[in-house]
Amino acid sequence: MPICPAILNHPTIEYLMAYRIMDQFKAQRGFITYDFEKLSDQVMKNITDQTTLLSQLHKLSIASTEVFPNQDKSYELVKRCYTLFDELSENYQEQLDRYELPSNSSFVHLWLAQTFESVEEIYQCMKYEDNALHSDSKSNENTNSVGGINAISFDKCVKVLGWNSSRFDIALLWDALDCELWTMGVPIGSLNYTKSITVTHKKSHMKLQFIDAENLFGPMTLKACVKDYGDKTEHTDVFPYEIINSNNWKEVLMKTEPFEYEDFKSQLKGGYSITKDEYDQYLIDFKRFTNRLDYLKYYNINDTEIMVKPLMNLIDTFEQFNIDVLHYISIASCAYATIRYSTYFPSKFNLESDKQSYYEDFDINADYSNPNPDAKPFELTVGYWKNKCYHYKQQDYKAGRETDKNVTADDNDYYKQLFETSVCSICSAKFTYDNLPSLDRQDNELSHTKANCLPACVSCNISHANRDPKITSLHIKMRQYAIKHNLPMTISDERIYKLLRECITGGLAAVFHRENIAGKTHINELTYDEQSNNLISQDNENVTTHVFALDGNSLYPSSYSSVKNENIPYTDHRMYMAGRSKFYSEKPYIIKNCIDQRKEIFVAKVKDYFSKSEYNNLLALPPIFRNIEIENKEEMIGEYMFSQAQKHSLPMLKKDRKLSTLLDTNGQFMIFNNYYLWLLIDLGIVITDYKAIAVFEKNAADEPFVRTMMNLRIQAILAGSTKEKFHKLIIN
Template sequence: MYKQYLRTVIGSMQERTNSDTHEKIVSIFSITLFVFRYPLAGAAIPSLKQHIKRREIYYVDCKVNLCFWTAYSFITMPNTKDKRWNVCSRIAEAKRIFSRINGVEFRDNYQGFDFVGDIYNFINKEQINVHMYTFEDNPPHYELTQNYLVNDSDKQFNILFINDGINAHIMYISDVEALTGFRYCNIYHKQAFRIGDKNLQVQMRNHMKKCQRNDGKIIKKVILEKFAKPFVPHILSNKTYKYLLANNLTHLFKPTRYYITYDIETLEKKVNEKFGDSSQVTATLIPYTIASTIKLASGIHSFYQDIRTDDFLDKWLEQLFEEAKQVKKDNKYIDESIPQYYEVPVIGFNSAKFDASVLFKNLKSKDWTISKYLGQNTVAKQIVVKHQSSSIQLRFVDFKIYSMQHKLKDAVRDFGNGLYKKGRFPHEFININNYMNELNKSEPFPIEAFDNKLRNKKISEVKYKKYLVEAAKHKTRWDYLKHYNILDTRVLIEPIDYLIELIFKYNVDMLADISMSQCSNAIKYSMEYNGFDINGDYNCESTDKSIEITQNYWRAKVESYIEQDNKKDRDSSNN
């Protein structure tokens, strides 16, 4: 999680939006640090069942919070072929160990082992290294999480730490290699080597030599390229174009022309909840309709779901994955040996802040999961969702990362062809309390329903008459809402197509990049590269006249320096 957070922060720092260019960071006046603490390890928890079955994991059924100490009893009282200690003996041994290390008798109200306050006292008194392993479920595997080491100790204590978010439990690991599939460095226990690797012994031997020499520190060396590589981002950042250029097949290069657009309509639910002294949430957004338009080689079509259907967001995602199969097929190259991008773009307008956050909890289920995330907690610049069975990948992005328009109608006006315009809907009039009653009506919305109290604006008579003409085509307000929602996704098609073709003039695939800054950088170098002949001779010939150093020239030079020294009263005797 921490590594993913770092990648997200770095990616966010490298990207700039139009708003960022109007601001200059002059200081950091506050910072928040999140500290995550292991819960106390105690009695058994329900999630242990799948781990107890493993023969490498030793579990002791104990009703009190003794799990760390019962796990350690397998070190002080190991099982042998002749003797296997029963549960009662292990609990008794655990209590003896507890008393010896802590200097007090064990009591049943003991809360559990605290890694913050207890672990270093334990390893120093017992002179033993503790290696903590955890279980990750996506994909299912066991991995090393933490080492607690004592200098000059070769005793090892391997434990499995299972945490359900509230409670935790510890069990003894008898065979780390069988459990994890890795062999760890015997010296500092940081480097792991896959058991199935045929070069395991050689790699282990080489690593341990370095480990001893560097005192366990991993020292990374910068290895420079033998030959300088040209900086051509429009080539090197696109694996498809790079391959085609190398094979003299650039005439086959094509942009990602087929994609899906989406839009979510939300209702405001007032909550007015306070968090601390200075934070208050006034309202939350509840999604109640969602629509998508799919652009394929065969044409354009749309689909829609709303809150009247149970789990409508999940059903929309199911249909989205089905539609994405054809989008992926249309974007593919006929020659499958050509490296290409298989992620299907799903584009919203201003979706990074709103739509993606509303949809986020539905992007993880038993059928699909988030495989990539770029952005911050409140702004998702890119989310890639992968289907577990079909392997279809949806790449959710915001149209605003490719343009500077703050409003959808501005993007349609600037980049559209004039056939479609954004519709009108009384968002403030419809709320969580009245939406079902109001949308079931068949008559058009009254003119006062379109009043914008936030901006103190009213709809003009001309615009309202245009709305009435459109509303007359639909039986109910639900039908009009469906039309409005789909229209918001349909009007995006022409602006996206316009930008795709505009940027492709410079051999740059817009939807393969993650921002306008990346596209513009690629375009800049593409324009410079345009006149470059890869087979041309670019050996530089100097046109400067050579200087012939004669004795008279050199004498005059020296006398000039001596004269300067004399003027500055500098000692020139040793010159």
């Protein structure tokens, strides 16, 4: 199947695309931001010999800003704040009764109940209006299809976003997320880092999905986010939460005078948490409030309100590419959806500063049948047909359908001629070895008989299932478009999957020299003595003055952009990306031919080595990077590393996996992609054995995305904005 999560994993966009009404697309603009203020009690409790619990956090207040979007992209805000003082109020039980909450419910339960009430209104603001859809003349013809235009999918889920909430705020919410009125789903992430968790109301079936807003922007402070993405006139307020604990909160917060400057002294920061100027501003702000509790509520609400503008600007940034940011839980998933979407709609990423022309956009009205004209026509064999008949009979038997009149192996000649002379009854494509035939039952209540079946592509038959016909057509055409342009597709061959999975490497690097003192440490170099077959480590006469690291500027986008560069000696001076798989082979002569011809995109599993005469040319940076298993012996890891491990009582009996640099494959089969292997061959490597190869179609479809995001990054750099990091994260 094609890979385009922005469409195929987003039911609303999938529907709009299938019904040709993408001009009605609108990103989700209704959401809620929230934030906790906490009480901190010093504990100083030893958990283990090496771990001490310094303090324990308790809930003091929770605030939220609810965003109700209008049709013109404006929005209304509703701000709320609940505190421990609410639990002491005379009408607290009355408030609990209103939402049918148990009498022992906390103020957080009360906030959640109110929030569930609000999200129903937010949902009504966001969902598509029937009139708006019918106003498009192109959609009128579709109103009588399966489900009808009124059946447009729009999830009854509203995002609730906190800043850095995956580590702290969600932990404070945890005990309130499961009760008689709502239930908690399975969290994504871990207990220490919860990326997302969905809570569903048992009556209304509305859902709150809690995610971390910081994950949508990348690592930065809320203050930096507001500066770069929000309203620069907004400022974050200050509050000395460290002086408030579970014993004094009532007394401290009911005082009418402002906090003293000394109250802002922070043990965590090792100084004052604010400057004198910020304290003076605080004194001015405090005059608007009757007591510290009112200021706490204002402070808590303000931290939620200032998140709104950055999020709205982020939504606008991606909406121009038809990407719905709030459908995703992180910048990584959003970026992945964007880059895959760009391969189907490259013109969306053709900025004014980039007038290059790419291949045409995907068009739901276009005919993409027979996308690969060079594919070999399919010829039915006795074995293939016999296998098909067996599985058809098994399907019908398990479904309780009569099998007496099913197609049989005796019908081979009839279907051989049918598949050669006819086309797919669903997409009109010819049957080839790239596009295998099957039988599609017209009446799903009946079995696989001649009278009930028409020929159809296997992929079309799978897509067809019980889907809306127009959504089926979308899936089929996107697949054909992907084949035509060699775009990535899901892997259906388990052998290819295992080969690719095996070559994903990473891990801790083996560090050979931990200490270099400027002006003292001599630079060490390695030389190989071929006669004694020893590696000699010795200091030369040069003394270390600086340690620096070289990093390729924009290395990732340069690698996958496929932009033509004369310095790339292979495949027409481009580093092409892999599209759909072409074939898998374990025949040595096929593997060798693919490697030697230097035309195909592949990953190959081989054994290889460098001649000893090349060692001294390569020891400065051995070119084979691999995560291998290493025995912790002195002769293996070196005297220095071994002595350090013993000094710190590290376990030395077990084997470790280390990301290491090698001069051969250590007597093992290892996997290399085509560009890496060709580079090693040009450096003099000798291949001694061939195990397997997976060959892929090649494409340059990521170029529009990379160019667009790189231009946006350059603009951010020139403007001195930390948005530069944001665009770098998207590209990476």
